[in-house]
Amino acid sequence: MKPWQEKEGSVTPKKKGAAEPRRPRPEWDEYFMNIARVVALRGNCLRRRVAAIIVKDEQIISTGYNGTPRGVKNCFEGGCERCASDLPSGAGLGECVCSHAEENAIAQAAYHGIALADATLYCTMSPCLICARMIINAGIREVVFENEYEFSARTKRLFREAGVKFRRLSEPQRRPAG
Numbered sequence: 001m002k003p004w005q006e007k008e009g010s011v012t013p014k015k016k017g018a019a020e021p022r023r024p025r026p027e028w029d030e031y032f033m034n035i036a037r038v039v040a041l042r043g044n045c046l047r048r049r050v051a052a053i054i055v056k057d058e059q060i061i062s063t064g065y066n067g068t069p070r071g072v073k074n075c076f077e078g079g080c081e082r083c084a085s086d087l088p089s090g091a092g093l094g095e096c097v098c099s100h101a102e103e104n105a106i107a108q109a110a111y112h113g114i115a116l117a118d119a120t121l122y123c124t125m126s127p128c129l130i131c132a133r134m135i136i137n138a139g140i141r142e143v144v145f146e147n148e149y150e151f152s153a154r155t156k157r158l159f160r161e162a163g164v165k166f167r168r169l170s171e172p173q174r175r176p177a178g
Helices: 028-040 101-111 129-138 153-162
Strands: 051-056 059-065 120-125 142-147 165-168
Touching: 028 051, 028 059, 028 120, 028 142, 051 101, 059 101, 101 120, 101 129, 129 153, 153 165
Parallel strands: 120 142, 142 165
Antiparallel strands: 051 059, 051 120
16 A cells, blocks of 8 residues: 555555655546536436536536426426426427526526626536527536437537537546546
């Protein structure tokens, strides 16, 4: 065992004056995406759990997850008929009462008076076209996502035209937390 490594339940002291090697730390993208994965666990949509984290200057300024609006029954309580139905993915979206994670993160920032200009949005699923419009209009400059939504080609074109950076988190950075 090296002097800086920890044994279960104890810490081995390093020698006086010895330089401590750097511990492996997640890069910022990986760090924020790991947090987004945890936030997604709060989602109450029966079909998909998605989260969004908005970051500025390496600080989280807003979070959101998908689910029913404030004060409305959660999906698992019967709040959204579409979510409880057997409609295929992408069908009946106009009937869904759930807000997307990106919408909720932007709404939370607005509710608390937080400006989003030049921020970065991390999301566990690439944004849909409606969320892309909100992201652009909120002044968010970059979107980093983990999984790609099956209907995202138009979203990518819109982001490119608006000058919003849009990228998938690369494979080496998609390690599980821990």
